[in-house]
Amino acid sequence: MTLDLFMIDYKFIPNHLTFQRDVHYRLHMENHGKETHEVTAPTFFGTTEIDNPRVLNREHTEVVMQPGDVKDLLLTAHKPGTYDLRCSDHDWNGMVGGITVE
Ligand SMILES: [Cu+2]
Numbered sequence: 750m751t752l753d754l755f756m757i758d759y760k761f762i763p764n765h766l767t768f769q770r771d772v773h774y775r776l777h778m779e780n781h782g783k784e785t786h787e788v789t790a791p792t793f794f795g796t797t798e799i800d801n802p803r804v805l806n807r808e809h810t811e812v813v814m815q816p817g818d819v820k821d822l823l824l825t826a827h828k829p830g831t832y833d834l835r836c837s838d839h840d841w842n843g844m845v846g847g848i849t850v851e
Pocket of ligand 1: 759785786787836837838839844
């Protein structure tokens with residue numbers, strides 16, 4: 750399954766992602782903005798099985814997306830719940846969203 754997550758200045762599109770637990774996903778991310786954005790979700794990334802963790806930053810808290818970047822994160826979520834999603838640079842400007850694992 751593939752889920753798309755696009756970034757513009759200053760929004761996630763969509764701003765909410767829903768994953769079924771124990772299902773493997775390709776989270777396909779594209780930054781269409783002129784600024785660098787982060788896909789920041791420390792609790793979600795910390796509780797999710799990730800096949801290619803090199804896409805994440807060193808702390809495994811976010812994916813840094815330069816303008817024009819296209820990145821795929823391969824993941825399987827196991828823990829149902831709701832998780833915070835934000836851009837750590839622009840959450841003050843409303844660049845926030847959420848993640849649900851069902
Ligand atoms: Cu941003």
